[in-house]
Amino acid sequence: MSKDAILGAIRRGLRRGPLPADQAAMLEGRLATHPRHLIPARSRIPRPDQIALFIRNVEKEFGTVARVDGPEAVPGAVADWLAGQNLPPRFVMAPHPDLLALPWSDRPMLTFEARRGEGSDTVSVQHGWAAVAETGTLLFPSDPTRPTTLNLLPESEIVVLRASRIVGAYEEAWDLLRAERQDAETGGFMPRNLMFVTGPSRSADIEQTLELGAHGPRRLHVVLVEDDPAAR
Amino acid sequence: MHITSPAFKKNAHRALNDAGLQKALKHARPMFTGNRARAVANLPEFEQLRDIGRDIKNHTLANLDWYLETYAANVERAGGHVHWCSTADEARAKVLEICRSVGARTVTKGKSMISEELGINEHLAKHGITPVETDLGEYILQIRDEGPSHIIAPAFHLNLEDWEKTFRAVHTDLPADRVFGDRRDILAEARTRLREKFLAADVGITGANFLIAETGSSVIVTNEGNGDLTQTLPRIHIALASIEKVVPTLEDATSLLRLLARSATGQDFSVYTTFSTGARRAADLDGPEQYHVVLIDNGRSNMMGTDFQEMLRCIRCAACMNHCPVYGATGGHAYGWVYPGPMGSVLTPTLIGVEKAGHLPNASTFCGKCESVCPVKIPLPKMMRHWREREFERHLSPASVRGGLKVWSWFAKRPAAYRLATRAMIAALGLLGRKKGAFRSLPMAGGWTEGRDLPVPEGGTFMARYAATQRGKRP
Numbered sequence: 001m002s003k004d005a006i007l008g009a010i011r012r013g014l015r016r017g018p019l020p021a022d023q024a025a026m027l028e029g030r031l032a033t034h035p036r037h038l039i040p041a042r043s044r045i046p047r048p049d050q051i052a053l054f055i056r057n058v059e060k061e062f063g064t065v066a067r068v069d070g071p072e073a074v075p076g077a078v079a080d081w082l083a084g085q086n087l088p089p090r091f092v093m094a095p096h097p098d099l100l101a102l103p104w105s106d107r108p109m110l111t112f113e114a115r116r117g118e119g120s121d122t123v124s125v126q127h128g129w130a131a132v133a134e135t136g137t138l139l140f141p142s143d144p145t146r147p148t149t150l151n152l153l154p155e156s157e158i159v160v161l162r163a164s165r166i167v168g169a170y171e172e173a174w175d176l177l178r179a180e181r182q183d184a185e186t187g188g189f190m191p192r193n194l195m196f197v198t199g200p201s202r203s204a205d206i207e208q209t210l211e212l213g214a215h216g217p218r219r220l221h222v223v224l225v226e227d228d229p230a231a232r
Numbered sequence: 233m234h235i236t237s238p239a240f241k242k243n244a245h246r247a248l249n250d251a252g253l254q255k256a257l258k259h260a261r262p263m264f265t266g267n268r269a270r271a272v273a274n275l276p277e278f279e280q281l282r283d284i285g286r287d288i289k290n291h292t293l294a295n296l297d298w299y300l301e302t303y304a305a306n307v308e309r310a311g312g313h314v315h316w317c318s319t320a321d322e323a324r325a326k327v328l329e330i331c332r333s334v335g336a337r338t339v340t341k342g343k344s345m346i347s348e349e350l351g352i353n354e355h356l357a358k359h360g361i362t363p364v365e366t367d368l369g370e371y372i373l374q375i376r377d378e379g380p381s382h383i384i385a386p387a388f389h390l391n392l393e394d395w396e397k398t399f400r401a402v403h404t405d406l407p408a409d410r411v412f413g414d415r416r417d418i419l420a421e422a423r424t425r426l427r428e429k430f431l432a433a434d435v436g437i438t439g440a441n442f443l444i445a446e447t448g449s450s451v452i453v454t455n456e457g458n459g460d461l462t463q464t465l466p467r468i469h470i471a472l473a474s475i476e477k478v479v480p481t482l483e484d485a486t487s488l489l490r491l492l493a494r495s496a497t498g499q500d501f502s503v504y505t506t507f508s509t510g511a512r513r514a515a516d517l518d519g520p521e522q523y524h525v526v527l528i529d530n531g532r533s534n535m536m537g538t539d540f541q542e543m544l545r546c547i548r549c550a551a552c553m554n555h556c557p558v559y560g561a562t563g564g565h566a567y568g569w570v571y572p573g574p575m576g577s578v579l580t581p582t583l584i585g586v587e588k589a590g591h592l593p594n595a596s597t598f599c600g601k602c603e604s605v606c607p608v609k610i611p612l613p614k615m616m617r618h619w620r621e622r623e624f625e626r627h628l629s630p631a632s633v634r635g636g637l638k639v640w641s642w643f644a645k646r647p648a649a650y651r652l653a654t655r656a657m658i659a660a661l662g663l664l665g666r667k668k669g670a671f672r673s674l675p676m677a678g679g680w681t682e683g684r685d686l687p688v689p690e691g692g693t694f695m696a697r698y699a700a701t702q703r704g705k706r707p
């Protein structure tokens with residue numbers, strides 16, 4: 001069998017047989033404790049600075065950010081942004097309870113469907129699970145309330161993110177994931193798909209020159225909901 | 233992919249005289265090196281991270297068998313399937329079998345160097361399945377029936393005119409008089425065209441930048457989002473990954489990801505970094521119904537315990553080729569196979585044999601730039617030297633080279649004879665060229681004098697002058 005052949009060749013190269021039990025136990029321990037390596041100093045800063053760093057990094061990567069005072073202001077921010085981009089007031093939205101609970105009826109012009117993304121969608125409103133200030137990166141674990149297709153198919157993606165969900169470094173996001181998520185089917189904490197998104201889609205394949213909007217969204221807009229007293 | 237590595241010298245010669253290629257090289261290289269330098273300057277910890285990256289990979293390789301088994305067990309636990317394949321043949325057959333299990337007619341593909349190495353496209357096409365490359369660069373290469381010339385910017389050898397001409401030639405259903413004002417129009421046309429393909433595909437094939445033993449996840453990194461569409465929309469996702477892609481934990485992958493984009497494109501982080509773990513869950517609204525990993529050896533396990541084991545640390549960032557003066561002069565196609573530049577000069581002989589790829593490790597100035605930028609500190613020059621030694625030991629280098637080296641080594645080991653011979657040579661050359669001041673050509677050194685003149689030696693040998701100054705210094 002190829003598996004045995006591959007493992008056998010590796011062991012021959014390492015000049016040993018299967019790993020002895022005590023060494024295997026050490027490796028098990030390393031997986032269980034998953035030690036962190038060096039974390040760059042840039043994100044280890046006071047809370048308000050972390051939020052500012054996140055915003056700066058999103059903008060550096062050609063995304064945009066609008067800060068709002070609370071959830072009730074989200075529909076207005078979405079409507080304003082769509083109007084500013086000359087986009088129709090229609091979108092497809094992640095069926096996430098936090099998003100469904102927003103006071104959309106305050107803006108009767110806005111219409112939406114809560115579902116996965118389809119090839120013809122122009123705008124999506126997605127639920128931001130968490131974000132990393134270090135590089136302005138948004139995290140989207142897939143589940144029934146946060147379909148992956150909403151990050152990919154529409155030309156514009158609006159992400160509603162609570163400021164309290166911004167962490168400094170990727171490692172802190174891993175800790176959140178391990179603490180908060182349990183997949184009933186697999187028993188693990190990893191969802192089927194976990195996207196780290198840093199800015200809108202782009203390509204530099206033509207003469208190494210950056211163009212936005214390759215296959216994914218051309219525009220990425222974050223509506224940042226201030227809910228973190230420590231961050232003000 | 234058709235191998236032309238044995239013809240490296242001819243290929244390189246052609247590349248040096250290819251005006252379009254030279255224009256593209258001149259344009260792209262400063263961007264690659266400049267972007268990386270900026271990104272590195274913005275992260276003061278970068279050098280420390282290189283040591284960490286090297287150590288993570290070394291630790292993994294020292295326990296590679298255990299990490300692979302653990303990884304595979306965790307993939308299965310998450311509802312995925314792992315197929316271990318020793319050879320390219322086996323991997324191709326497995327991919328075909330999976331595609332056939334759902335009667336696949338079209339297959340979309342994310343950019344994957346291992347797919348090029350295995351020749352997946354040719355194999356699928358031969359069996360009536362249409363593969364569609366979706367990375368913009370790979371898409372145009374597939375149309376033009378060319379191989380990639382760079383591992384992260386596969387079509388960088390093409391200029392805007394080439395794109396325009398190619399798109400007009402194949403997208404014949406679009407108005408012939410449509411205007412391509414700039415790059416954006418090209419991008420828009422490709423986006424529309426490929427969107428149809430994404431939605432119609434039965435199977436999506438991607439590569440993997442990392443495999444995570446802790447969670448059984450595969451990771452892809454892209455800027456376009458094509459890899460994500462490829463793996464999200466069809467019924468089946470196949471990830472092709474070679475065995476050295478495994479790392480222990482998410483934290484380990486994170487440290488390597490901090491190095492990857494900075495070294496590759498000079499971005500702090502790529503736009504899409506995606507972790508896939510198993511197939512669609514029962515209540516999910518999207519995602520593939522089946523998730524397969526084809527785990528490929530294809531010669532790598534034989535590198536373990538050899539002079540070339542350290543090459544398995546490579547994270548395919550392309551920094552070594554972006555900074556290489558030889559690659560900068562010839563581009564990637566001259567190397568004649570999938571992997572060009574310094575990493576290719578080391579890897580290609582191990583994968584296709586030193587008889588075919590022996591020229592590649594010779595195509596080096598040993599300037600050491602590649603090693604100095606490699607994010608996982610692979611001693612590329614040292615390994616190229618190992619290949620040269622093996623080529624020599626196995627009598628694969630041409631008779632003139634072997635003869636010349638033998639003569640030189642005889643003299644080098646006998647200092648008295650060496651000094652005598654060089655003194656005689658200098659005297660003779662000095663006498664012969666006294667009038668002209670330089671030689672335009674020399675017998676048996678035509679290759680060398682073709683591009684430069686040899687100044688006529690004046691005075692004594694280095695050793696004689698050195699001895700004279702030493703004497704002068706003495707009190």
Ligand code: SF4
Nearest residue numbers: 546547549550552606
């Ligand atoms: S050898 Fe080093 S620099 Fe070259 S591609 Fe691999 S990791 Fe990057």
